[in-house]
Amino acid sequence: MDKNTVIGLLLIVAVLVGFGYYNSTFQPQNPSQAVVQKTANQEVSNVAERKDARKEALVIVDSTALFYKQLSVTDTASHDYVVLKNNNVIVEINPRGGTIGNVYLRNYTSYDDFHEGKKIPLHLYDGQNASLNFSFNTSTGVLNTSDYIFETVDQKDSTQVTMRLATGNGTKLDLRYCLLSGDKYMMNVEVVTFGMEKYATTQTKNLAIDWSQKIKQHEKGYDFENRYSSLTYKLTADDTQMLSEIQDDSETAEGPVDWVAFKSQYFSTVLIAPVSEFQGLSARSRQIPKEAKNNDAGFLKDYNVKMEIPFDVTGTKATQLQFFFGPNSFNLLKSMDADKVGEKDLDLEDLVYLGWPLFKWINRFFTIYVFDFLTWLGLPMGIVLLLITILMRIIVYMPTRKSFLSSAKMRVLKPKVDEISKKYPRKEDAMKKQQEMMSLYSQYGVSPMGGCLPMLIQMPLWIAMFNFVPNAIELRQEGFLWADDLSTYDSIWDFGFHIWGIGDHLSLFCLLFCVTNLVYSHMSIRQQRDSMSAEQAQQMKMMQWMMYLMPVMFFFMFNTYSAGLNYYYFISLLASALTMWYLRRTTDDAKLLAKLEANYQANKNNPNKKPKGLAARLEALQKAQEAQMEARRNRQK
Template identity: 35%
Template sequence: MDKKSIIGIAVVAVLFLGFAYFNSQQQKEYLEQKAAYEAYVDSVAAAARAAAPVADSLASGNGVQAEVAAAEAAAAVRERQVETLGESLTAAREAEAEEFIVENDVMAVLFSTRGGQIKGVTLKDYTQYGPRGKRDRKIEMMDPATARFGLSFYLKNGLKNVPVNTLDYVFTAQPVVGEADGAKSVVMRLPVAEGAYLEYRYLIYDTAAPERDYLVDFDVRLVNMAPEMANQTQIQIDWANTTFQNEKGFQNENMYTTLSYRFPDETSIEELGMSEGAKSKNISTQVNWVAFKQQFFSSVFIAPDNVSYANLAFDTAAPESSLLKTFTAQMGVPYTPQTEGYDFAFYFGPNKYSILKKIGEPGGADIYLERLVPLGWGIFGWVNRWCVIPVFDFLRNYIGSFGIIIFILVLLVKLVISPLTYKSYVSMAKMRLVKPQIDELAKKYPKPEDAMKKQQATMELYKKAGINPMGGCIPMLIQMPILIAMFRFFPASIELREQPFLWADDLSSYDSIVNLPFSIPFYGDHVSLFALLMAVSLFGYSWFNYQQTASSQPQMAGMKFMMVYMMPIMMLFWFNSYSSGLCYYYLLSNIFTIGQTLVIRRMVDDNKIHAIMQANAAKKSKGKKSKFQQRYEELMRQQEAQQRAKRK
């Protein structure tokens, strides 16, 4: 390594360590500010407690003296607050909060002047799975009692810095105004001093375009605030809410509910992962957006210019409660005296791939919100994004029943791989026809030390007959990415939510024909008919496949119990609480595969295959050996010679 490379590495290392130290100092400063703010709140409360006994002691006297004492005590507390906060913030602290709702075609947003925040969001097109299967309540994105969004910063007061958390103050709300571009504007202000105020401006659109209408633009403006602000490098953001249970099964919904986030310039996203308890993570680098993600719905805070850091956490509620998870996110955005404001946005809506894919930054840059839909990694995600979803969306334009769409999807997959299925059957038929010759080779080379000769002779026989030993496995290998892609697609597809088919009332969740009075470990407290039929079809397919392969591949005999019996039972336990649409897909796939094999069996004549094999063998026996075959045979001879030498 030359001198320039070493210097370059050293400079990068210094910059990285410096950046990490700077961010750690910012978080340390935030914690100190938070402690100071809590001390301030305690001091105000102590003043109120000190004044209360005076009023109480005089309350036993005549009414006039009691009222005077109470007024004097209240005045003393207020005077201290005015000295600390100023008249404007003291008045905002004392004001009564109001709530109001602003709607568009897809959602109703509940605002509160306490903190100038969004306290609730109702989605009009989706319903919650309630007790006894009732769906008479719209989806609520958060519990208004626990929802909070506040900014924390410091104001100057002489030689002291006064901490301010917007959640403690009541904003003044301007009348809701309709904008020329079809948006409704909600403006709320927090007066800080004469001519200086903090302004929140929300924009809610109604354009009949879901990717726009589920978004709420959130602009923060610091109007004439620079002279009032203390020396600080960060403004802190505190965002939290508790989500409700919306789906049929708590365990399954909880498995897909987590806290997600994206780093700038990354095409993938990160998650805290699944947990039935609590999880947290402190991120000291920039984050582009943070999502409180449920199985089918998400609340997302988007910062186009990124937040400086994010401390993220969630805690899981009890299964018997109506709640699911409590999310918290503490973030920071840079501040300088020149800062005039920040442009943020919220997304409150479904985890629908076609909607999330179209959401980007104001400049058109992709922020990859569609990654909230867990389609799988690598090839499995590619199959879903480029094959399954386009075909699914195309069929939805013409077919109303999702059960029929899944049927057609299975049919298309089977048609695409049918040439491979045909070759697989022919390959197995050839191996079945050469089985007597394989048995003769086993008799000719019975000794373990002749294993190399036996293998060489077997490969030579396969080559002459035109048999590919892997030919029977290729269709399964081709189908595997599709089957796994479907395993990820169906439980994450909101299109199947609330879609009935036959006895299933919701293809995105399990179907239950019997509710058990007890719970079976790893199985559950219900019987899913689609899962049961899928397991039966898998047993039939495994038995049928075993009959086809066992005669030509003796090693398959030892796998009979696992393939024919154990695997269907395992799948039944595993899929009993999974999406009924997924079980229905696997059921059809097994039935179609058996049907394909039966049709191909009637089309294929073993005598013709045997004649072709003999012709191939005669042709290849006269032909010249390829260089690869010569090298392979030479390698086999060398290995056999080495084994003889070892035995001596």
């Protein structure tokens, strides 16, 4: 590996370090997430069947004066949640406001419950820490659904219900819910009025939506889960936008919006405008620190959005909405278009961030297909990652071999390069020396830039996997070797206290990755020294030390990253080191030099053979600089 290869490597590593830094947070450690206490013998189905009697401050008003009285909290009353359920989702509708009270995912559980061996449905949406209010203008003021108690009507089965707000004079506001049956994650919602046009004003054109939710910590590591949780929305005429994952953020959408997602690392609650669009969206995301106590303990972020959607107060046309409650699985989200109400594509798969365009396409059209096929075979996730690594090594083997042979050719020509260096000891002869070296390489058929190609191929694959692995929900709660969950960090030593830059634990997979990186760096530096002149080696010392320093930096970056990602990087670097060792053992320097001498003899009749490609451009540039220096000397004379 020559100088140009090392420079290319360092530039690419710098990109990787910068990318890792961008995705990192520097916040103190979070206490354990507060979880709901349940008895050990509680079955999953109990959640669906229970109806808690909840005492809340409710608005009690005379129904005949519903729109003429300033509402105030005057009484308390008990009310039961309305339960909708299918094979995957349990939704509890709160009569207070007529909107969603709780959502559970039946086939998933939090890390704490998983670690304790409990099969309790994951509490995705908690009405105690979330709110959803619909409001619109009337001739007597703004009507807020959260101020009223809705009546349950037309509950045909466990998937459909209508929540109604009615007055004695026939005016009604209905919120109709239909949870799709079977293995679905979508729920359709209609907002429709009857007889309310007499209270309409010129401003009664839009239904305002005010939606908030605190996002619970469901995974083991706060830092890693928080890094991949973000309030996300889809612009109708543009791409998906995300608020900052690592700091408080707020913004106003620059146009109509198709959907808004309250997203954590592996799960999302998405509010969709399937027919029309949301207008005037204002979004806010607040970080909840790890050390937060009381009402904020056990949460990652606090999301809020305010927006409007067209609303027909006459009741002729219902305002249609959809909710998605489920996992951030790329193929699952993509399949949600089959359940859409309108004509436009939902593009919910954009919730699974696959990286910048180049890396996104690698993941979209290579990694996902390979990963899904290997997962379909029923292989353990550790073996799946191992096989993906082997496949990638096969893909880059020929470029890697070509790169190694390029460095080997320069190594066997090193004595001749040293002779040229001795021939031009003065600094002012540096250009002549470089030109003669380039001519030497050209005559022997050696490309000094040949070592860069594998890096140009391998680094996009590395960065693509950097984006894919943390978003692969298939790794969630899948164990391998000593790691009980490949989606979060593995710990072989819990310190019991926080250390700046490391955290409160030591990850063995991260340690193996960094040690292997050191070994691979040492092998690369040794190969580089063998192909350089003494002068070049002296000039490259600083870069070589930087190559040794990178694995140490990676340790501080990746100790809190997922075990799956560190495991992949470990076996990938190990495969690279073994490949380099194999090529070194199977390369005969004597035969290689004989082949180069044959090239030289073939070019002997053309002693003025010019370099090609980049080497030719470099030589032309050097000659131009030499001509400029000569002209300057003539002017001085």
